[in-house]
Amino acid sequence: MPNEAVQQLVSIKGTPNGLLIQYNGHANSKTLVNDLNNKLNSRDGFFKGAKYRIYGAPELAATTLNELHAMCHNHGLVLSEIDIEIPQPISKPKAEPSLTSTKILNTRTHIQEKTHLIQKSLRSGTEEHFGGNVVILGDVNPSAEVSATGDIIIMGALKGTAHAGCAGNINAVIVAYKLHPSQLRIANKIARSPENLSERPYPELAYANEEDGIIIEKYNPNKRR
Amino acid sequence: MGEVIVVTSGKGGVGKTTTTANIGTGLASLGKKVVLVDTDIGLRNLDVVMGLENRIVYDLIDVSDGNCRLKQALIKDKRFDDRLFLLPAAQTKDKNAISEQQMKDLCATLKEEFDYTIIDCPAGIEQGFKNAIAGAEKALVITTPEVSAVRDADRIIGLLEAAELPDPRLIINRLRPAMVKQGDMMDIDDMIDILAVSLLGVVPEDEKIVVSTNRGEPAVLDEMSLAGEAYRNISRRLTGEEVPLMNLDVNDGLMGRLRKLFGFSK
Numbered sequence: 001m002p003n004e005a006v007q008q009l010v011s012i013k014g015t016p017n018g019l020l021i022q023y024n025g026h027a028n029s030k031t032l033v034n035d036l037n038n039k040l041n042s043r044d045g046f047f048k049g050a051k052y053r054i055y056g057a058p059e060l061a062a063t064t065l066n067e068l069h070a071m072c073h074n075h076g077l078v079l080s081e082i083d084i085e086i087p088q089p090i091s092k093p094k095a096e097p098s099l100t101s102t103k104i105l106n107t108r109t110h111i112q113e114k115t116h117l118i119q120k121s122l123r124s125g126t127e128e129h130f131g132g133n134v135v136i137l138g139d140v141n142p143s144a145e146v147s148a149t150g151d152i153i154i155m156g157a158l159k160g161t162a163h164a165g166c167a168g169n170i171n172a173v174i175v176a177y178k179l180h181p182s183q184l185r186i187a188n189k190i191a192r193s194p195e196n197l198s199e200r201p202y203p204e205l206a207y208a209n210e211e212d213g214i215i216i217e218k219y220n221p222n223k224r225r
Numbered sequence: 226m227g228e229v230i231v232v233t234s235g236k237g238g239v240g241k242t243t244t245t246a247n248i249g250t251g252l253a254s255l256g257k258k259v260v261l262v263d264t265d266i267g268l269r270n271l272d273v274v275m276g277l278e279n280r281i282v283y284d285l286i287d288v289s290d291g292n293c294r295l296k297q298a299l300i301k302d303k304r305f306d307d308r309l310f311l312l313p314a315a316q317t318k319d320k321n322a323i324s325e326q327q328m329k330d331l332c333a334t335l336k337e338e339f340d341y342t343i344i345d346c347p348a349g350i351e352q353g354f355k356n357a358i359a360g361a362e363k364a365l366v367i368t369t370p371e372v373s374a375v376r377d378a379d380r381i382i383g384l385l386e387a388a389e390l391p392d393p394r395l396i397i398n399r400l401r402p403a404m405v406k407q408g409d410m411m412d413i414d415d416m417i418d419i420l421a422v423s424l425l426g427v428v429p430e431d432e433k434i435v436v437s438t439n440r441g442e443p444a445v446l447d448e449m450s451l452a453g454e455a456y457r458n459i460s461r462r463l464t465g466e467e468v469p470l471m472n473l474d475v476n477d478g479l480m481g482r483l484r485k486l487f488g489f490s491k
Contacts (some may be wrong), residue, residue, distance in 0.1 A: 014261075121421060123383030124376050141379050142418060159419070 009035040014168010014187060016078045016108075018051030018149070021072070029064035036068055040075040048076035050149060050167035078131065108171050113150050121148060121156065122201040141184060148175075151175070161185070170208050175219055179204035189213045227258075227336040229363035230343050230463075232317070234383075235377030237348030239412045240398040243438060245345040246274040247453070248365075250443040251311035251460030253302070257340040260299065260310040262331075264357040265347040266322055269314035276310050276441020277302065286315040289327040297335060304446075310339075320352045323361035332360025341463070350384060358385065362394035365425060370400055370411040379420055394425035396459065401430045402473040426459035428452050429473055 009027045013020040023032055040047065053073055054065065069079065114132035121138035122128060122147025126145070133150035140146055140160040147163035150172055154162070157178035163185035169189035179200075184191045186208035203219040232245045242265075243292045249261045263271035266286065272278045283298035295312075300307040312335075315322060335342040344358035358364065364385050368378040378395070385393050397416060404410035417424060431452035437444040444453040445460070451471075 123386075124379035126383055139419075139421070142376055143380075 010039060012039055014035065014165075014170075016169045016171065018053065018167050019047060019077065021052055021054045023054065023056035023060070023068070029061060029067070032064065033067045033071060036071050040071065040077075045183075047133055047167070050077055050164070050179075051080035051131060052077045053080050079100075092189070093112075115150075122160065126158075140176075140181075147185075148172070164206075165208075172208075174206040175203060176219055177203045179206065179216065184216075185212055227338075228363060229332045229336050229361045230363045230365060231343065231346050231358050231390075232343060232365045232367060232383055233346035233354065233357065234348065234367040234374070235350065235381040236368075237256050239366050239374050240273050241348070242270045242345050242442075244365070244367055244396060244428075244456070244459045245271060245447040246342050246397065246443045247456035248310060248460050248463065249341070249343050250275075250302075250305075251445040251456050252341050252343075252463065253305040254457075255460060255464060256308070256447070257464065258308050258311060258338070259341045259343065260335050260339045262312045262335070262342060262344045263314040264323075264328070264344055264353060266314045266353065267316065267319045268347065269316050271345050272300075272311060272313045273441060274438050275302065275311055275443065277313075278441070281313045282408055284313045284315040285331075286318050286322045286382060288312070289323045289331065295331075307385045317323075320347065320356065323356055325490060328356045330360075350380065354384075355388075358388055358390060362388060364390045365396055366393045366420075366422065367396050367398050368416065369398050370405070370416065370421070372411070375411065375416055375419055382422060383422060387455040393422055395420060395422050396425050397427045399430045400427050400473065416473075424470075425462055426455055427470060427473065428455040428459075 008024070009032055010021065010023045013022065021036070024053045045225045055066055101107055116130045116132060116142060118128070118134060118136045119138065122140045122144040122145040124141050128146050130148040132148065133152070134146065134148045135153045135155065136146065137155050139156040140158045140162065141152055141203070144160035145163070146160070147166040148163065149167040151171065152164045152174045154160050154176040156176070158174070158176035158181045161182065161183040162174050164174045165187040166185070169185050170189070171180070172186055174184060174186065182196060183194060184204065184206050189208045191214035204216050205219040206214055206216045208214045232241050232248070234241050237411050243260055249259045261271060261275070262285065263269050264285070272281060277300050280300050283293040285298070288295050288298045289292045299310040299312055301307065302311065319433045326343070332342055344357050344361055345355035365379055368374045382393055393415070397413060400413070401410055405412045413424070413427060429451050431444070431450055433442050433447060433450040434452050437447060437450070444450045445456040445464070447453045455471055458471060461468045
């Protein structure tokens with residue numbers, strides 16, 4: 001991983017507080033902008049609505065930085081108001097692999113984020129994105145999509161697609177009263193329902209980790225996550 | 226002041242035109258004054274299903290463009306003296322030949338004179354759909370017991386809500402009770418569960434529909450047709466009457482009903 005990062009001109013990292021866009025300031029400004037554009041294009045719309053910050057050393061010329069911001073903006077990214085942690089410039093990758101980042105990733109800091117309350121069902125063809133967490137008082141029907149940078153809680157049936165932690169937060173969870181999704185995504189993990197899905201008359205919770213991907217279990221209110 | 230009702234579905238081939246023809250005819254036979262408007266410009270069918278194809282002189286676009294007066298374009302169905310009219314679509318134009326505002330104005334004029342203005346919506350969610358719902362006050366959503374049709378109906382209901390046509394009512398068409406019983410077809414509850422709208426009626430699959438469509442005589446006029454009976458019930462429900470759902474139970478209901486229809490039992 002770190003080696004890869006060295007070679008990349010621009011890297012995009014998901015953190016609990018948003019996307020961290022790091023650049024290698026020694027490259028010329030044009031290639032930097034192009035590289036970011038390619039990266040964002042290759043994830044076509046995936047980062048839409050995510051908060052981001054740009055870090056790197058040395059300082060870029062104001063025009064280049066503005067170009068990078070404009071690029072992010074064009075792809076639907078939102079500049080984060082708060083500083084995103086782990087300002088590890090790519091120029092010195094050998095200092096500390098990622099102790100701090102592991103620590104941050106293991107806490108569910110995003111629960112302090114804004115939580116949206118949606119009092120309707122999402123019907124087929126609707127696509128809703130939220131910065132923060134979302135609670136839906138209704139169903140998410142087949143071929144509807146909901147995504148949030150934090151947790152997604154559905155007080156109804158999830159039959160469409162849900163993407164929690166869509167800015168890269170793998171600690172985000174998806175809870176639904178009836179969890180029958182066509183697809184679940186948490187951070188960069190994707191899972192689909194098994195073919196022979198039986199009715200389960202209890203709420204379920206989906207979480208993810210790096211090793212196993214997405215895991216679904218019966219929702220247990222006494223278990224602290 | 227009458228009601229303007231749009232019949233829509235999203236998916237094609239689920240029975241919008243057949244339903245429009247049958248409900249319109251059903252309401253006319255209940256003594257209501259009805260006009261049917263075909264907005265499927267370029268792919269008109271309602272005239273064929275109504276058996277009025279050879280009487281078209283002017284069409285919807287002629288009216289909206291001012292080539293003729295509205296009265297001239299309305300085709301009278303002779304089976305119902307002065308109670309049932311059709312405003313046919315143009316076959317040589319496309320969906321952009323009329324604007325949403327023109328549809329609104331047209332519907333406002335029609336509802337002055339008719340108890341029910343029923344609009345046959347084209348398949349899809351593009352301009353044709355937008356035109357069809359522009360002047361409507363109520364919506365009927367048609368679906369068949371297929372996952373794809375229900376998915377599209379769900380999308381349509383979302384779009385209707387966004388267009389401030391809330392609480393559409395659902396008609397489930399071409400249901401085959403025997404297949405539902407075997408678990409091979411979605412049942413009514415499955416569909417209501419996903420769509421979360423009120424049910425106006427269930428129309429069973431009926432071969433007579435094919436015959437009546439080809440002949441241009443809506444099945445609702447056929448006393449022997451099961452689908453016709455379902456459409457008669459739906460028409461009565463539209464007038465506000467409370468009519469229980471038809472018994473489509475396979476064992477005794479359907480057979481018993483058939484026997485009754487053919488006069489083999491009391």
